[in-house]
Ligand SMILES: Nc1nc2c(c(=O)[nH]1)N[C@H]1C(S)=C(S)[C@@H](COP(=O)(O)OP(=O)(O)OC[C@H]3O[C@@H](n4cnc5c(N)ncnc54)[C@H](O)[C@@H]3O)O[C@H]1N2
């Protein structure tokens with residue numbers, strides 16, 4: 001990252017009513033938008049490697065697409081001015097195929113057989129589809145009313161005119177954008193360098209896969225959900241494993257992560273626990289704030305910047321509970337990383353559904369309930385929770401197809417009330 005970044009204190013001073021001990025979810029995103037700076041480094045990649053990448057520059061169309069007026073149908077090209085409310089009989093002068101211009105001249109009362117995509121012969125502006133005409137040798141007859149002047153003709157540049165902006169910097173390239181770039185004859189494109197994100201799990205009770213189970217210990221699941229969430233975003237992941245709660249190991253992991261990554265994600269050790277060196281090490285190595293967010297799950301979270309070897313990495317210290325990790329990632333880390341990746345930040349489109357059950361909800365915090373949205377027989381969308389909402393319970397997350405987002409000021413939800421759902425489809 002290039003320009004001198006603001007300190008957390010400076011950012012906090014910009015935000016009215018900033019209280020690290022009682023932050024609303026919206027305020028967290030305001031803070032992160034000021035903390036995280038877009039990557040400015042770019043690279044040129046081939047179109048096949050550009051899927052999911054973020055455009056570094058606007059793309060201006062070097063050519064017009066389509067490059068000539070052409071037919072949208074297989075049929076006969078004619079002069080629209082000759083159409084009347086009576087049957088029209090024309091004499092066919094030949095066939096225009098896609099890929100080369102038809103060379104002859106066409107006079108009044110004449111037409112040209114034409115294929116879809118073929119250049120419109122000079123003077124002709126309308127195409128009647130073949131299924132509407134009667135052909136008898138060279139004679140073509142069409143009934144009145146089947147076409148209007150200009151029908152079934154695609155105009156030069158109707159998709160894009162040469163010199164027009166085709167794609168905007170910050171757009172994430174999807175399949176349609178790859179096709180559009182190719183339609184402009186562009187074999188390569190400038191994209192933002194892929195963001196590098198390092199992550200590790202902390203805690204003495206956390207077992208790595210392959211270790212035998214032992215009393216009081218649990219297998220690390222957070223590294224795998226974080227891996228999945230990051231990979232879905234198209235970032236380059238740096239997996240630093242499970243780091244035991246020892247200062248020297250934590251210091252080495254943080255320094256390694258800060259030297260190699262644009263952002264660091266950890267899980268665990270950010271709450272009030274005593275046997276924990278994670279917070280102390282974050283504090284020692286960087287400019288870090290410890291928050292209590294008015295949300296459920298995902299209350300405690302550390303945020304800041306670690307500097308190492310002249311570069312700076314953003315730190316997201318997520319709470320240890322497995323569902324809190326996923327929810328804080330989706331609510332905060334994902335938009336922050338989109339910004340870091342140089343992408344336009346896309347707030348997820350929330351789906352409105354009727355609640356199929358009553359939900360208890362305290363005003364004054366945002367709650368994310370794991371749920372499913374299904375279409376009922378009467379066509380309405382109904383959201384229901386997927387069971388145990390404990391912040392350590394992943395099975396109800398697996399069963400969910402979205403998060404029911406109960407907003408900060410909202411109170412209890414009654415059956416039939418409208419709720420908003422962040423669907424996972426397309427997000428995770
Ligand atoms: N007195 C208070 N206690 C707690 C508070 C609080 O505000 N006051 N907040 C609770 C909330 S909410 C959460 S969330 C947790 C977060 O605590 P930590 O971030 O310090 O996380 P840990 O204590 O290390 O772990 C919490 C929980 O998650 C399990 N865990 C941790 N890492 C992993 C992993 N990689 N894979 C699977 N499971 C993991 C860990 O075993 C604990 O059960 O604090 C509450 N307490």
Ligand code: MOO
Nearest residue numbers: 297298299324391
């Ligand atoms: O962050 Mo905690 O999940 O609310 O248990």
